[in-house]
Amino acid sequence: MTSQSTTPTSLCIYCDGPGPFSDEHVISAGLGADDDRFLLGDMVCRRCNTDVFGCLEREVLRSSPIAVGRAFLQPHGRKRGKHTSVPGIQAQHKQMANASGYPDEVDFGPHAKPIVLPQIKMIGEKEFESSAASLDELRSFVKSLSSLLQGTQVICIRKWGLEHELRYEAITMLRSSKTFTLADGSSFQAKPPRGGLWLERSDEARTGDVTPAATIFKNLNGEIVLKTSSTRIEDALNFFACAVEQFSFDVQVTKDIENPIVSVGMTVTIGVVERVIAKIGINLLAYYLGRDYVTDPGFRQVKGSILTGSPRLGGHIVEDATITAILNAAPDNHHVFFLSKVNQPGGRAAIIMVAKLYGAAQSISLALDAPAPHLPFPVFFLVDYVNHEVKQRSLVEYAEYLLEMGSAGQ
Template identity: 75%
Template sequence: MNTQSTASSLLCIYCDGPGPFSDEHVISAGLGADDSRFLLVDMVCRRCNTDVFGNLEREVLRSSPIGFARAFMQPQGRDRGKRTTAPGIQAQYKQMANGSGYPDEIDFGPHAKPLVLPQLKITGEKTFDSSAVGPDELRSFITSLSTMLQNDQVTCIRKRGPEHELRYEAITLLRSGESYTQVGGSKLQAKPPQECLWLESYDQTRTKGMIPAATIFLNLNGSIVLKTSSTTVEDALHFFVRAVDQFSFDTQVTKDIEGPIVSVGLTVTIGVIERVIAKIGINLLAYYLGRDYVADFGFRKVKDGILTGTPSVGGQIVEDVSMKAMLDAAPNNHHVIFLSKVSQSGGRAAIILVAKLYGVAHIMCLARDVPEPHLPLPVFFLVDYVNHKVTQQSLIEYSECLAEMGITKAGAHYGSTK
């Protein structure tokens, strides 16, 4: 690895800005690479790291096909001490078919196991359904909901789009008897209060099934959410006040649904996965060959693509059988990422990145006509996403895995620099 400079006068390797800088994980920490030995220091500015890369990685790791694979295969996300959790899936909706015909709101637990959230649904003018994983979860939810609804006022929060600096819209509802009335107008704020009722709406254009007039449920993070369709927030709360007062646990019946149908809605920006993978490639080059190498103008095109999406970064899924076999030589529960080169005339080269993430391999050209690397390529990086450890290996070291798998020809072929 090339020694990294800490001079504050150096420029960001992506936008050429002067900083301030923040430490950047060479391989995205959320991919299981939360390894403090593999950091870029004083190379990536805070704006690129937080405002650009943070948003890109959140979308890929929580709202894309990679996010689904991560939820199934990776036991936990970044190490946040007591707040460390299993990887979550963010979606426009997460629902499961219910025997009543009205969908249950769900979320995903470890290894993406569907979990029915504790909830009440308005199914008629005077009728409602309740659902939960079990009676204890339902009882705890009803107790929390009762406490909230007994307050003299409830602060309701609706999330706005990421393009808004003030991302949250707040309204205050005052209680009078069993009824609620909004007071004042809505207020926009940067952060939500700790205690609030989150508001969502059913998308009635996407479903052909029955939709409750409203559902109130408890998220895995402990937040209470009110989701409405054909009723107002005020009327829904009026209904649920009466429902909680009349609720009887003696009449609740727990029943399992055989072969449940889960419906999840994801919106993924075209090219976002490729941008994150290319960013990992540039980071690895900076870590292995140094900042001066990736400062070459030949990398400007891919950097622009990573930062803005234009031009397209490109890349494709690996279909070559022998390359797949070589990548499969990595241990289970590991990503394998390697940088290779194709030598060109005049001491120049093209740089190739291959990244196998959760079993799917991507290949892309990071640059053509850049200086011949001064350190040997290919170089391999293995990410143990269960234990959050990264290992760097030479071709010879990785070839030991190939030899054990009997894939020496594949290793010889893809280790070539010609």
């Protein structure tokens, strides 16, 4: 084994650890910045990059207000070999108002187009209601449901824990004489059993919606999900087994809903979006001014907040009219990251970053007391998130966008 001397320049700019290092995208690839010209090599250790930032970014990209903007506006996720993924939204509930008053379970296709999932809702002791994007889908759903519910047992799966440490509880429901009963005991597994029925609870904390006692639907992955609110699992299964038997396609009406009202509910860990934006700010400073600049003790606090979440970063929604006008001058389908300074005595400066992501802008202080930058400030970084291209612009270059916008408006 060859020994490599660990000089101070080979320490991770975030945790001061010795590595090993991995390439870090200056601006998160998942935000539409999968541009190989904007990478930090040998600056961020693999542990910070993968374990910390990877988790933060996944959460922001899939389950935050940014995820909604991303799904609406960005057609492709990051490139992974030949495959690109369509940005998705992970939420506790994705529902759409339905003429009956009972919201439909929906998911989102490309450009966040809501898709009504095939479903049956239990809305009274004997009443049910069904919805689907098409009659064919409803038919195929009822068929798979009847084969699932007419066996001698159904394995129900309940998800436990957070995304990176999920466990699956397998609960067996036995069926005899057309009645389901709960078998004794359940088991916990690292992987979900195949062909089971997924269990979810309705989020009852929300007001103003009518919640069906139970809904059974097929999600976009083809899994059948039973979502219950006020009813027991075995009662819901008995009900739906009956419903499927009695199902008559003649009485089902499906139609397209115009101007749907979509409700998306999700849990956002407070501060995660700010941590990701602040990390992009530190990365941009390291890219533009070099690693020595960001190893100044003036950035210690913000780096601690990025890595651990505490103290909480203060992000502010940008309301200033001038800054808003500057940000709005950027071409369509671009994020804007804008680094600026406020000079302090003794050759020091406060560093502020403004980030406009999918149309929403916020500012974050990266340092109150850092060295004055040795290159021109402010500096702009634009991300064409449709084409995964990052562009660096000086103030003069960026001003062209403002001029273009001014002349176009005349």
